[in-house]
Amino acid sequence: MVRKIANPHRTIRTIPQDRTPIPEQPPEVRRSNFLEVALGYRSQDATLESERCLLCTDKPCVAGCPVGIDIPAFILKISEKDYRGAYDVLATSSLLPAICGRVCPQEDQCEAVCTVADTLEPVAIGRLERWIGDMAIEEGWASIPYSRPNGFKVGVVGSGPAGMAAAADLAKAGCEVTIYEALHEAGGVLRYGIPAFRLPNAVVDAEISNLTKLGVQIECNTLVGRLFTIPQMLNEMGFDAVFLATGAGYPRFMGIRGESLAGVVSANELLTRANLMDAGDFPQVGTPLGMGEEVAVIGAGNTAMDAMRVALRLGAKNVHCIYRRTKEEAPARAEEIHHAEEEGVQFHWLTAPIEILGNGDGRATAMRNIRMELGEPDDSGRRRPVPIPGSEYEFRADTIVYAIGTNANPIMGQTTNLDLNEWGYVKTDEEGATSMAGVYAGGDIVSGAATVILAMGAGRKAAGAIKRYLGIRSVERDETRGPYGVRPGEKIHTRLMMPSGAKYDT
Amino acid sequence: MPQNLKILGRDDFSPSTFALEVYHPQLAIAARPGQFVIVIVSRGAERIPLTIADFDREKGTITLVIQAVGQSTKQMQDEMVVGASFLAVVGPMGIPSKIGHAKKVVCVGGGLGVAPLFPQLRAHKENGAYVMGVVGFRNENFLFWEKKFASYCDELIICTDDGSAGIKGLVTLGLEQSISKHDDIDEVVAIGPPIMMKAVAETTRPHAIKTVVSLNPIMVDGTGMCGGCRVRIGEETKFGCVDGPDFDGHQVDFDDLMTRLRRFAADEHLALERWQESCLAKGVTSGKENR
Ligand SMILES: Cc1cc2nc3c(=O)[nH]c(=O)nc-3n(C[C@H](O)[C@H](O)[C@H](O)COP(=O)(O)OP(=O)(O)OC[C@H]3O[C@@H](n4cnc5c(N)ncnc54)[C@H](O)[C@@H]3O)c2cc1C
Ligand code: SF4
Ligand code: FES
Numbered sequence: 202m203v204r205k206i207a208n209p210h211r212t213i214r215t216i217p218q219d220r221t222p223i224p225e226q227p228p229e230v231r232r233s234n235f236l237e238v239a240l241g242y243r244s245q246d247a248t249l250e251s252e253r254c255l256l257c258t259d260k261p262c263v264a265g266c267p268v269g270i271d272i273p274a275f276i277l278k279i280s281e282k283d284y285r286g287a288y289d290v291l292a293t294s295s296l297l298p299a300i301c302g303r304v305c306p307q308e309d310q311c312e313a314v315c316t317v318a319d320t321l322e323p324v325a326i327g328r329l330e331r332w333i334g335d336m337a338i339e340e341g342w343a344s345i346p347y348s349r350p351n352g353f354k355v356g357v358v359g360s361g362p363a364g365m366a367a368a369a370d371l372a373k374a375g376c377e378v379t380i381y382e383a384l385h386e387a388g389g390v391l392r393y394g395i396p397a398f399r400l401p402n403a404v405v406d407a408e409i410s411n412l413t414k415l416g417v418q419i420e421c422n423t424l425v426g427r428l429f430t431i432p433q434m435l436n437e438m439g440f441d442a443v444f445l446a447t448g449a450g451y452p453r454f455m456g457i458r459g460e461s462l463a464g465v466v467s468a469n470e471l472l473t474r475a476n477l478m479d480a481g482d483f484p485q486v487g488t489p490l491g492m493g494e495e496v497a498v499i500g501a502g503n504t505a506m507d508a509m510r511v512a513l514r515l516g517a518k519n520v521h522c523i524y525r526r527t528k529e530e531a532p533a534r535a536e537e538i539h540h541a542e543e544e545g546v547q548f549h550w551l552t553a554p555i556e557i558l559g560n561g562d563g564r565a566t567a568m569r570n571i572r573m574e575l576g577e578p579d580d581s582g583r584r585r586p587v588p589i590p591g592s593e594y595e596f597r598a599d600t601i602v603y604a605i606g607t608n609a610n611p612i613m614g615q616t617t618n619l620d621l622n623e624w625g626y627v628k629t630d631e632e633g634a635t636s637m638a639g640v641y642a643g644g645d646i647v648s649g650a651a652t653v654i655l656a657m658g659a660g661r662k663a664a665g666a667i668k669r670y671l672g673i674r675s676v677e678r679d680e681t682r683g684p685y686g687v688r689p690g691e692k693i694h695t696r697l698m699m700p701s702g703a704k705y706d707t
Numbered sequence: 708m709p710q711n712l713k714i715l716g717r718d719d720f721s722p723s724t725f726a727l728e729v730y731h732p733q734l735a736i737a738a739r740p741g742q743f744v745i746v747i748v749s750r751g752a753e754r755i756p757l758t759i760a761d762f763d764r765e766k767g768t769i770t771l772v773i774q775a776v777g778q779s780t781k782q783m784q785d786e787m788v789v790g791a792s793f794l795a796v797v798g799p800m801g802i803p804s805k806i807g808h809a810k811k812v813v814c815v816g817g818g819l820g821v822a823p824l825f826p827q828l829r830a831h832k833e834n835g836a837y838v839m840g841v842v843g844f845r846n847e848n849f850l851f852w853e854k855k856f857a858s859y860c861d862e863l864i865i866c867t868d869d870g871s872a873g874i875k876g877l878v879t880l881g882l883e884q885s886i887s888k889h890d891d892i893d894e895v896v897a898i899g900p901p902i903m904m905k906a907v908a909e910t911t912r913p914h915a916i917k918t919v920v921s922l923n924p925i926m927v928d929g930t931g932m933c934g935g936c937r938v939r940i941g942e943e944t945k946f947g948c949v950d951g952p953d954f955d956g957h958q959v960d961f962d963d964l965m966t967r968l969r970r971f972a973a974d975e976h977l978a979l980e981r982w983q984e985s986c987l988a989k990g991v992t993s994g995k996e997n998r
Contacts, residue, residue, distance in 0.1 A: 383930045385747060385754075385795050393932075422795040424930065428737050450932040454944055461939065461963045463970030470933035478927070479751070484981045487753035487779055488927075489974035563966035603934075610931045611949050615802060 211255050213320050220322035221250040228543040232513050235397045238540060239303075242332045251279035254324045255316055262311040262326060268658040270294040272311055272326055279329060288337045291330060296366045297657060299338055299404045302331025304395060305654050306534045338407040343414060351375035353671050356440040358425045361389020362653045363446035363644025365412060366660030367667070371444075372415040374664075374673050379440075380412070381423040386477060389448055391653070393477040394469065394504070396511050426616030435639055442639045442667045445627060446660060449645035450610035454603055455499075459557025464493060464565035468500070468508040468604035481515045493599030494518040497568055499554055500604035501531035506538065508602045509546045520546045521598065525553040525573050525586045551575070551586060555593065557601055568598045607650050624649065633663030634670075641667055712793040715768055720851040723775045724819060726760065727787055731796055732767030740826035741804030741921060741953055744769070745929045747795040748786060753779045756926045758823030758898075758952070759799060769796075772822030778978035800929045801952045804919070806830040809893035810837060813885050815878050815907050817843045817899025821852060823921065824898045825859075831896075832859040839885050840864070843878035843903070847871040878903060879910045892916050897956060901965050908956035918956035922947050924967060939963045 224240040225231075231238050242250065254276040262272040271290050278287035291298045307313075307327035315323035337343070353376045357364045360382040372378045386392050388405045413419065425431070425447075434440040452467035454460055471492065474480035478488035496512040498505045501524035509520045522541070524531060527550050531538060542548070549570070556569040572592035575584035609625030620628040620636035626649055627642040629635050635642050643659030645651055716728035734744065743758040761770035775784040787793070804827050812831045816824035821842045832838045840860040844850050846869050857863050864881035865873025874881060878899070886892060895918045897907040904920040911918045924936040924947040931949035938947050939960035945951065 383797065384928060385797075393928075422797040424797055424800060427742075427799050428733060448932075450930065451946070451949075452932075452934040454934065454937070456944065460944070461937075461967055463967070467934040470927060470935045473927050473933050478754070483974065484778075484978045486751040487978065489971050489978070491971055491974065563969060612931060615949075 211252070213255065213317065216253045216255065216317070217249055218321055220253070220325055221246045221328075223325070223328050228540075228545070231398065232510075232544040235514055237401055238398050239328075241335060242328055247279055247329060247332045248282075250325050250329055251276045253317060253321075254280075257316050261314040261316060262324075265311040265314040266294075267310065267652075267654045268294045268661070270311075270330075275333065276324070276326070276329060279333065284333060284336055285340075285342060287333045288342055291333055292337075295330075295654075295657065296369050296661070297334070297362065297408050297653075298330050299334025300362070300391065300400060300408060301654050301657070302327050302329075302334050303400050303404070304652075306652065308535055310654075335404075338404065343411045348373055348375040350377065351671075351673060353377065353441045353673070354379075354439050355667060356381065356434045356438070356443045357446065358431075358443065359383075359389060359446035359448055359644070359646070360387035360409075360419060360421075361446055361448050361644060361656060362391060363448075363646075363656035363660040363663075364389070364444065365408065366657040367444045367446065367641075367643070367664040368412055368417045368660075369415055370661055370664035371667060372412070372417050374668050376671075376673075377418075378416070379418040379420060381425045382419065382421045383424045384477065385421050387419050387421060389446075393473045394507065396472065396476055396507050396514075398510065398514070399507070424612070426612045431613075431617045431619075431637065431640055441671055442641065444633075444660070444663050444667065445613065445635070445640065445642035445646060446644045446656070447610055447613060447646045449607040449650040451608040452603060453606050453608055455554070455605065457554060457556055459559055459565065462557055462559045462565040463563050464491070464599050465557055465601045466491070466603070468498065468504045468602050469607070471508050471602055472504075472511060475511050475515060490515060491600075492517065495521075495598045496600040496602065497521040497523055497554075497596075497598040498602040498604055499523045500606070501526075501528075501533055501538070501548075502604060502606075503533050503537060505602075505604035506533045506541050508604055509541055510544060512600070512602070513544055513546070517600070521596075522546055522548045523552050523554055523568070523570060524548070524550055526583065527551060527575070530583055553586070553588065554601075557598075558595070565599055565601055566597065567595050568601060569593055569595050609649070610646065613646065632666035633659060634666060639670065712796050714787055714789050714791050714793075715766070717787070717789050718851075720772075721849050723784075724772065724849065724851070725775070725784060726770055726772045726822065726851075727783075728763075728766075728768045728770050729793065729796060730766075730768050732764075734796065734798060735762045735764050735767050735769050738762040738769055738799045738826075739803030740806065740830045741823075742799035742801045743823075743929075743952060744771070744796050744798030744800060745926065746771070746783075746793050746797075748779065748783055749794050752782070752794070754927060754929070755779050755783075756800070756923070756929055756948070758921065758923070759826065760822035761825055770822075772819060774819045777975045778981075781979070797929065800948055802950070804830070804896070804921075804953050806834050807894075808834075809917075810835075811839075811889060811892050811894075812836045813839045813841060813882060813892055813895045815841045815843075815882055815895060815897040815899070815903075817878050817897075817903035818845070818849070820897075820899030820903070820921075821856075824896065825852065825855065827896050827898075828856065829859050836893075837861050839889075841866065841878050841881035841885060843867070843881070843899070844872070845869075877906065879906045882907060882910050886911070886914055886916070894919065895956075897921075901961050901968065904956060904959075905961035908959065908961070912957055919953050920956040920959060921952045922954060922959065922964060923952065924964060925971065938967075 256273045275287045275290035312323040357380040480488045480490035496517040551573040558567040573586035576587040579585040633641040641663040643663045644656035718726040760772040775781045814828040839862040843866040898921045926936045929948045936947035941958040
C-alpha cells in the first residue's frame with residue numbers, strides 16, 4: 202500500500218530551501234565526450250526535491266505547462282514513493298517524459314511560474330520528470346493499454362515528437378498506425394538534431410520501441426509526397442486519416458559574401474553529419490564531417506548551442522558564438538548557454554557577420570564582423586541592434602555554422618494542394634485539421650520551429666481530432682473487469698460505428 | 708511495405724562505369740524523368756544521391772548508372788552485384804522535369820550524364836516532340852546506350868574526344884551543328900559534368916534558347932533539411948534537392964557549383980586510400996581494371 206505523506210502542510214519555510222543540485226560531468230571532462238552532461242537525480246535527490254513542492258491548490262505550474270501535466274500530483278506521488286503512480290500521472294499528459302524532462306525549456310514554462318520561485322529557486326520539475334521518465338524506461342513501464350483493433354488505418358508522416366505522440370495515441374485507441382519517415386532512422390530532430398550529451402540515443406530508442414510495442418509500424422526511407430502523395434494515401438492505400446508532422450527544416454542563410462565557401466554549413470548539416478551519420482568517426486564511416494579547428498557559429502538559440510558543443514567534442518580548438526544582440530536576448534535556454542560557457546565557447550555578443558573570407562581556393566579562412574550597439578526597440582519590443590560604424594574586424598575561422606533559424610520545408614506544398622500560410626507552413630484549425638478532409642497536421646510544420654513539448658502536444662491534440670473524425674469514442678473501463686493491461690482509471694477505446702468500407706476522399 | 712531492394716541486373720559499360728537495375732516496385736511507379744534517389748549501400752555508409760536513369764514499371768525496377776570514382780562508388784562497384792541488396796533506396800527525390808509543350812528539343816548528355824538524360828529524352832519523344840540527342844564520351848570504349856538513344860531520337864549526334872566514334876569534339880560542337888540546322892529549337896536539356904553544362908548554357912545563351920540543366924550538388928538528407936546542396940541561381944540561394952535538381956542553365960552560377968563540389972576533396976581522398984588499403988588487406992582487387 203502506498204504510504205501517504207506525513208506532512209502535506211508544506212510551507213515555504215518548512216520545505217528544503219535549496220534546489221537539489223543534479224550531478225554533472227565536469228566541463229573539462231565532458232567537453233571531449235558525448236556522454237550526458239547532467240547525470241540525473243539519485244533516489245534521495247528526487248525525494249528531497251519532491252518535498253520542495255508546496256502542492257499549491259491553484260497549480261500555476263500546470264498552467265505553465267504546454268500540455269498541462271498535473272505537476273503537483275506527480276511530485277506528491279514521488280514523495281509518497283509511488284513511482285509508478287507518478288509515471289501514470291505524467292503519462293496521461295506527456296508521452297515522452299524522459300525526453301521532455303531533458304529538453305523542455307522549463308525555466309520559461311512550469312518552473313517560471315512555480316510559487317516557490319517567488320522566494321527561492323523553483324522546484325526542479327524537469328529533473329523530477331526526467332527521473333521518473335528514466336525509471337519508466339528502466340522498469341519497462343509503458344502505458345500500453347489493451348485496445349481492440351477498430352479497423353481504422355491512420356498514416357503519420359514524419360517520426361519527430363509530433364508524429365510519435367499522435368501515433369501513440371491513435372494506436373492506443375485501436376487504430377492501425379504506420380509512420381513514414383524520410384530518413385533512415387526514426388526520431389526527427391530528437392535523432393538528427395539534439396546531440397547525445399543532451400538526449401542520449403538510448404532514450405530516443407526506448408521511446409521508439411514503445412511505439413512499436415503499441416503496434417505502430419515505422420517505415421523509414423519513405424519520402425511522402427514523392428514516393429506516394431497524401432491523396433494517394435487516402436484514396437489508394439486505404440488510410441482513413443493522415444497526420445502530417447514533417448518538421449520545419451530548410452535552414453536559412455544570410456546572403457553575405459563567401460557563403461558558398463567550403464567550411465560554411467548550416468547547423469542542421471553539421472549536426473546531421475555528426476548525430477545521424479556519425480561523421481565524427483570518419484573515415485571508419487562513409488560520411489565526412491568537414492569541420493576545421495576554428496569554428497564560428499552564427500546565432501544563439503538551442504541549435505547554435507548544440508552545434509558549438511558538438512564542435513568542441515569533435516575536436517575544434519576554438520569555438521566562437523556570433524550573435525548580434527546581447528546575452529539577455531539569446532533565445533537558447535539559460536542552462537545551455539551556461540553549459541557552453543563552462544565548456545569554453547567564446548561568446549561575441551553584439552556582433553554581426555558581414556563577410557566570409559576564403560583562401561582563394563574555395564575554403565573559408567576568416568570572418569569579417571562588425572560590432573553592434575542597442576538602439577530603439579523594434580517590433581518585437583527588443584532593442585534593435587545597430588552597427589557601430591568603423592568597428593569591423595576580422596578573425597580566423599575555417600568553419601562557419603549558420604544557426605539563424607529555418608523556413609518551411611517545401612515538399613508538402615509541392616506535392617499536395619493543402620492550404621499553406623504566407624510563410625509556407627501548413628494551415629490548420631485549432632485542432633490540427635488542414636484544408637483537406639481527413640488530413641491533420643501539427644508540430645513545426647504548422648507552427649514554425651518551436652519545441653519538442655509543443656510538437657508533442659500538437660500531435661496529441663490532432664490524434665484527438667482524428668479520433669472524433671473517425672467516430673472513435675473513449676470509455677472508462679472498470680478496473681475489475683478490464684482486460685489484462687488496462688490499469689485502473691486508464692481509458693480504452695471503442696469504435697462508435699464503422700462506416701462500411703467508406704473512404705474519406707479529399 | 709519493406710522493400711528487398713535487390714539488384715536484378717547489372718551492366719558494366721567500362722572499367723569504371725556500370726548500371727544497376729534495382730528492384731523497388733513502388734519507386735518504379737512513382738519515378739518521373741529528372742528525379743533522383745539516395746542510396747545507402749551498407750550500415751555506416753554515406754547517403755549517395757544518384758539520378759534515376761530509367762525505370763521499368765512492369766518489372767518494378769529503377770536503373771542507376773554509377774561512375775566509380777570515390778570510396779563509396781568503388782565500394783558499390785565491388786559489392787553491388789546481381790543478387791546483392793542496398794540497405795536503403797529513398798526517393799524519388801526532387802521536382803520532376805517539366806516536359807512541357809516543346810516541339811523541338813535537343814537533349815545534350817556528357818559522360819555519365821548521358822544516362823539520367825534518357826528518361827527526359829524519352830518523355831519528350833513520347834510527348835510528340837522532335838527530339839535531337841547529342842551525347843559525348845571520352846572515346847568509343849566509354850560509349851553506352853547508343854541504341855537505346857537512337858530508338859527515341861529523330862537525330863542523334865555522338866561526340867568523342869578523339870573521334871573514335873561519331874564526330875570528334877565536345878558536345879557543344881554537336882549542339883552547334885543542331886542549332887545551325889534548326890532555327891526553331893524550343894528547349895535544350897543538358898546533363899553532365901558542371902563544366903559541360905556551363906559550356907552548353909554559354910552556347911545557347913546568344914541564341915536565347917531555353918536551357919534546362921540538372922545539378923548534382925553534394926547532399927546529405929535530400930529532403931531540404933541541411934542546406935548542404937545549396938546552389939546559386941541568379942541572385943538567389945536554392946537547395947538542389949528540393950528546389951531542383953532542374954534549373955535554368957542561364958541563371959546557374961556554375962563556378963560556385965564547381966567550388967562547392969570540391970569541398971570534401973581531401974576527405975574523399977582519405978576515404979579512398981583507406982578503403983583501398985583495407986581491400987588490399989582483404990585480398991580483394993579494387994577498381995576492377997580486370998573486369
Ligand atoms: C538542434 C536543435 C535543438 C533543439 N533543441 C530543443 C530543445 O532543447 N528543447 C525543445 O523543446 N526543442 C528543441 N528543438 C526544437 C524541437 O526539436 C522541434 O520543435 C521538434 O522536434 C519538432 O517536432 P516535429 O515532430 O514537428 O518535427 P521534427 O522533429 O523535425 O520531425 C520531422 C520528421 O519528419 C521527417 N520528414 C520530413 N518530410 C518528410 C516527408 N516528406 N516524408 C516523410 N518524412 C518526412 C523528417 O525527416 C523528420 O524526421 C531543437 C531543434 C533543433 C534543430
Ligand atoms: S507551482 Fe511549484 S510549488 Fe506549486 S504545485 Fe507547481 S511545482 Fe509545486
Ligand atoms: S541535401 Fe540536405 S537540404 Fe538538400
